Amino acid sequence: MSAVSPARATALRVVRRVFEQGAYADRALRAEAEGLDPRERALAKRLVFGVVQRHGTLEWIVARHAKGRLQPEVRAALWLGLEQLLFLDGVADHAAISESVELAKPGPGHKVVNAILRRVQREGIELPADTDPQGAAIRHSHPEWLVRRWWDELGADETRALLAANNEPAELVLRINTLVPVDASQLPPGRREDDALVLDGPFDLAGSPLFAAGAITPQSRAAQRVARFLGPRPGERVLDLCAAPGGKTAHLAALMGGEGDLVAVEQHTGRAGALQRTCERLHARNVTVVVADASRFQTDRPFDRVLLDPPCSGLGTLRSHPDLRWRVTEAAITQLAALQDRMLQAARGALKPGGTLVYSTCTISREEERLVGDERFQTLPHRDGTDGFYVARETP
Ligand SMILES: C[S@@+](CC[C@H](N)C(=O)[O-])C[C@H]1O[C@@H](n2cnc3c(N)ncnc32)[C@H](O)[C@@H]1O
Known part of the structure; x- marks a missing residue:
């Protein structure tokens, strides 16, 4: 009988898929960990997230x-x-x-694993x-180009704190759906903040009847601030550009009390399907899903709002997307910024005179702060304990 626990065998398969085949860590983990008991699944997740996040240091x-x-x-x-x-x-x-030695068998390499460990x-x-x-890039396991950018944009102390926070587990937060x-x-059990519930410990979301009934949904505290910042009212006409998988659409619908028109635009058909399902599960009945290119909308x-x-580059969410730091490139950030500009033009064009526009990204990247208004906020993982967001509001 093998001496390897199912969690470790699963983690090895996932880590190899990520680094040898380019698989997404969270998706590969979900597929490979199916059928594990909750304790083994939790250990497999800690191992995978740890190895993928710490890849730079481990290498x-x-x-x-x-x-x-x-x-x-x-x-x-070895990792x-x-x-x-x-x-x-x-x-x-x-x-x-x-x-780890068992995992490296039957080849002779297991002796190297034993000796090094x-x-x-x-x-x-x-x-x-x-x-x-x-040094910070190696110590905190981030790509050096990214550390250099943050060092310039945030300063050395903030960057060090951010890098360390990015290797910590993300807090688990639900939004309580006021439509149900x-x-x-x-x-x-957990701590309430507006509609947010910051959980005290692990929670089986997928197995929860409250989740199935649409009474709760996972959403970071930073993400929950965005719909409130737009401030939609019941009966208004509201546009949500780039809406899938629908976390913010459903929150907007809840803030509107389900009354008024909420048009949710998503370009990718498969993701538009996921958006539709989110709205159905969360009883967001005043939503019309439109499959279209937001930059040409x-x-x-x-619309009123x-x-x-x-x-966006998603660099504010590195705690919950372990492989993202190794995927993002500087060239991609520049391309995203150009796309964000085109979308902003379209968003402004769809607004009523005197209407309100909110621009939101889940990243920490000066280049992607395309709307710079007086009214804006930024969240940072090490300072606020939630994802890093940049959100700005314009009332032309
Ligand atoms: C940051 S995510 C949106 C998250 C969403 N607002 C939420 O809270 O769940 C960006 C979305 O834009 C979509 N997208 C990408 N290019 C697009 C385009 N040209 N037009 C419309 N949607 C686009 C992506 O498929 C993705 O679903």
């Missing part, structure tokens, strides 16, 4: 210890072992080492100091 350590080329399964087993030895609380060293256990690791961007009556005593019936939540 730096491997490069200093391994001589010669490593087989992919050996390298991945898992190092992550457990150095960064994961609550895992005994002997389990971290012996299970035992040496690291004995001697520890001295990571570079984070006194400059290069709910008995507060049925809600899981035109109307002869202008427009929300533009365009595609």
